Amino acid sequence: MEQTPQNTSYNKLNLLANLFKEGRISISEIAQLTGRNEDQVTNAFIEKGLINPSVILVCGGAGFIGSNFIQHILEKYPYYKVINYDKLTYAGNLDNLRNTEKNPRYAFIQGDITDTEKLETVVRENNAKYIINFAAESHVGRSVMFRADEFVKTNVIGVHSILETAKRNPEHIKLYIQISTDETYGSLSLDDSRKFTEETCFAPNVPYAAAKGGGDLLCRAYSRSYNVPVIVTHCSNNYGPYQHPEKLMPNSLFRALRNQPIMLHGGGQHIRDWIYVQDHCEAIDSVLHKGKPGEVYNIGSDNEKSSLEIAKTILRILGKPESLITLVPDRPGNDLRYSINASKINRELGWSPKVNFEDGIKKTIQWYEHNMDWVERIRERDKEFSKYI
Numbered sequence: 001m002e003q004t005p006q007n008t009s010y011n012k013l014n015l016l017a018n019l020f021k022e023g024r025i026s027i028s029e030i031a032q033l034t035g036r037n038e039d040q041v042t043n044a045f046i047e048k049g050l051i052n053p054s055v056i057l058v059c060g061g062a063g064f065i066g067s068n069f070i071q072h073i074l075e076k077y078p079y080y081k082v083i084n085y086d087k088l089t090y091a092g093n094l095d096n097l098r099n100t101e102k103n104p105r106y107a108f109i110q111g112d113i114t115d116t117e118k119l120e121t122v123v124r125e126n127n128a129k130y131i132i133n134f135a136a137e138s139h140v141g142r143s144v145m146f147r148a149d150e151f152v153k154t155n156v157i158g159v160h161s162i163l164e165t166a167k168r169n170p171e172h173i174k175l176y177i178q179i180s181t182d183e184t185y186g187s188l189s190l191d192d193s194r195k196f197t198e199e200t201c202f203a204p205n206v207p208y209a210a211a212k213g214g215g216d217l218l219c220r221a222y223s224r225s226y227n228v229p230v231i232v233t234h235c236s237n238n239y240g241p242y243q244h245p246e247k248l249m250p251n252s253l254f255r256a257l258r259n260q261p262i263m264l265h266g267g268g269q270h271i272r273d274w275i276y277v278q279d280h281c282e283a284i285d286s287v288l289h290k291g292k293p294g295e296v297y298n299i300g301s302d303n304e305k306s307s308l309e310i311a312k313t314i315l316r317i318l319g320k321p322e323s324l325i326t327l328v329p330d331r332p333g334n335d336l337r338y339s340i341n342a343s344k345i346n347r348e349l350g351w352s353p354k355v356n357f358e359d360g361i362k363k364t365i366q367w368y369e370h371n372m373d374w375v376e377r378i379r380e381r382d383k384e385f386s387k388y389i
């Protein structure tokens with residue numbers, strides 16, 4: 001065979017593949033020796049049948065962030081299989097994954113994270129290596145207005161059930177990432193110069209945040225007591241495609257499109273740190289590949305905006321009058337301000353957000369405008385709720 005640079009490189013990779021098969025060299029060493037990156041080496045080895053694609057069990061993947069994450073991971077990495085394990089509550093929507101369901105590296109299983117037996121079976125039968133848990137009761141207002149039983153079941157007992165699954169199956173589960181929220185840290189005053197760090201004590205003010213905090217504390221305890229390889233992330237408010245219309249951003253948008261009043265609690269002064277969902281997915285991607293088990297990482301975009309600013313921005317972009325804004329009395333426990341310090345994930349894992357707020361909100365508005373049928377199907381499914389959209 002003629003000695004071209006391509007042939008030489010191919011032969012070198014074959015040689016190194018043999019050493020890899022014998023367990024004498026790692027992927028990262030091969031990447032260094034061949035001048036390729038780790039993904040390229042891994043893909044080449046999958047093609048040669050030397051490596052089986054790793055299975056990620058995504059819990060709650062039919063919701064807003066989980067479905068964005070599944071699409072992100074399948075598009076970016078050819079060597080992962082994803083199993084989406086979701087109970088399909090009112091917030092779960094397989095419509096979010098219509099573009100993904102034909103992908104041979106994707107499978108859906110309907111199940112509840114509180115069902116430890118079923119979770120264990122899924123992990124064992126599919127040799128799942130990673131669990132990423134997005135499953136939660138996630139609507140703060142519902143946790144305050146109605147009973148919080150389901151919040152405690154899913155956000156505390158469900159997390160316990162995943163931890164038990166990871167603890168009992170160490171030969172399978174190499175990492176569990178628990179997706180949590182900045183709301184566990186409580187509230188800041190408007191003029192407070194501090195931001196939430198990973199060391200900030202939990203001070204939840206609503207049942208949703210308390211239940212999430214309970215799950216997070218169990219993760220810490222299982223890491224310390226049993227060495228379960230778990231990482232907890234605390235992210236700020238997300239916005240972007242596929243968010244259920246009960247949440248502030250899409251709700252304001254749909255109401256504005258229909259010339260209906262946008263209802264803002266408590267003078268619209270509540271401040272959240274808004275992050276575009278794709279940035280959050282990339283942060284989780286960094287945690288999956290570079291995060292250290294036992295650690296906690298805050299994720300945020302340094303993008304504090306009041307709900308009044310959000311509503312005004314939406315109306316400006318849609319060319320609608322600000323007179324659509326209607327201020328209504330505040331709801332109990334409504335935190336005034338969240339502000340997140342994400343310097344640890346930046347410093348240690350090299351992640352930083354890429355999407356600025358103006359671009360992110362324009363992309364979001366465009367997505368919803370082009371996908372009104374997605375919203376209509378939610379309204380069809382839930383007649384009671386449709387009154388509020």
Ligand SMILES: NC(=O)c1ccc[n+]([C@@H]2O[C@H](COP(=O)([O-])OP(=O)(O)OC[C@H]3O[C@@H](n4cnc5c(N)ncnc54)[C@H](O)[C@@H]3O)[C@@H](O)[C@H]2O)c1
Pocket residue numbers: 059060061062063064065066085086087088089090091092093111112113114133134135136137138139154158179180181182212234235236237238239244
């Ligand atoms: N949306 C945000 O702004 C935000 C910000 C920070 C953190 N988080 C956290 O991220 C995660 C995902 O949030 P989201 O906005 O995508 O939520 P979501 O409500 O859109 O989706 C939740 C998903 O979990 C599923 N689910 C609920 N209970 C379940 C159970 N017992 N077993 C299996 N599946 C179940 C639902 O069917 C749904 O598909 C949550 O844990 C939330 O606390 C959200």
